[in-house]
Amino acid sequence: MTNMIESETYSSLGLYESGGRISGIPRVLLLIASVLEKSILKNEKLFDGSRRKEVITVFHGSRSPYLSIKQYIERIFKYAKCSNSCFLVAYIYIERFLRGNDSYLTRLNVHRLLITSIMLAAKFLDDECYNNAYYAKVGGVSTAEMNRMETKFIFSLEYRLQVTVEVFRHYCLKLERECSEEYQIERQFHAYGPKSVGWQSRTQGGYSQKAM
Numbered sequence: 772m773t774n775m776i777e778s779e780t781y782s783s784l785g786l787y788e789s790g791g792r793i794s795g796i797p798r799v800l801l802l803i804a805s806v807l808e809k810s811i812l813k814n815e816k817l818f819d820g821s822r823r824k825e826v827i828t829v830f831h832g833s834r835s836p837y838l839s840i841k842q843y844i845e846r847i848f849k850y851a852k853c854s855n856s857c858f859l860v861a862y863i864y865i866e867r868f869l870r871g872n873d874s875y876l877t878r879l880n881v882h883r884l885l886i887t888s889i890m891l892a893a894k895f896l897d898d899e900c901y902n903n904a905y906y907a908k909v910g911g912v913s914t915a916e917m918n919r920m921e922t923k924f925i926f927s928l929e930y931r932l933q934v935t936v937e938v939f940r941h942y943c944l945k946l947e948r949e950c951s952e953e954y955q956i957e958r959q960f961h962a963y964g965p966k967s968v969g970w971q972s973r974t975q976g977g978y979s980q981k982a983m
Contacts, residue, residue, distance in 0.1 A: 796845055797855045802946040803862050804841040807881055811840075814875045828874070829916075829923050830883040836911070843882050850909045853893035853900060860896060860934050861888035863942055868927050886910030887920040895932045 818825065825831075838846065844858070865888050869876065876884070886906060893900040901909075907917035925932075 796848060797858075799855060799946065800844050800848055800858055801841065802949065803858060804839075804844050806862075806946065806949055807840050807865075807876060807885075810876045811878055811881060814877060817875070818877075825875070825877055825879070828880065829919050830880040830887070831877075832879050832883065835878040836882050838882070840881060840885070844885060847886060847889055847909055851889065851893065851901060851906065853889065854897050856939075857889055857892040857896055859939065859942055859946075860892040861885065863934055863938065864888040864891060864924075864928065864932070867931065868924060871927055871929075883910070883912065883916075883920055884924075886912070887917070887924045890917075891921065891924060891932065 836843065848858070865876075865884050868874070868884065868888070874880075886909065890900075890903070890906040903917045903921065904914045907914045910917065912920075
């Protein structure tokens with residue numbers, strides 16, 4: 772029964788397909804983009820309330836990119852052609868990075884953290900992946916910046932790129948819960964909201980060890 776539920780979850784997230792081989796965007800990308808956006812909104816309120824200044828790192832851009840998180844992650848999906856599981860593993864890496872550095876997601880660092888973590892996940896998971904120069908072009912940064920971010924990121928993780936099956940499963944279910952809670956809130960809002968409102972319903976390379 773548990774295996775059946777897991778299989779349905781992985782399938783609904785689009786984790787059984789490889790990047791670039793299906794039409795449309797895998798659901799896992801949309802959920803990750805949504806979770807990251809909500810995290811940034813929460814952090815912005817935290818900074819505004821505490822008047823805390825954001826610590827600038829190698830992952831910070833001088834200004835917020837014109838692409839939204841959703842648009843950016845879709846761009847990476849389109850051009851990087853890595854396996855869909857890489858995006859979930861990259862999300863896990865970002866959480867590890869933030870916890871290890873006592874850092875916060877913001878609009879100035881989320882894009883660079885995404886391109887770096889996805890590249891690392893592709894190197895670790897996939898048999899073939901593009902090199903740093905290619906990912907830099909996809910991510911809109913220079914190759915030198917890409918190299919510096921990769922070094923900083925991987926050292927911050929202490930080379931802990933392994934993701935166990937249990938951790939992978941946990942994050943799949945976590946994303947599903949996030950989506951389910953958001954859907955229920957939306958249903959209540961639609962049901963009890965004002966009636967006057969109209970609603971519309973590759974190159975070789977990478978890290979050798981496999982995570983799954």
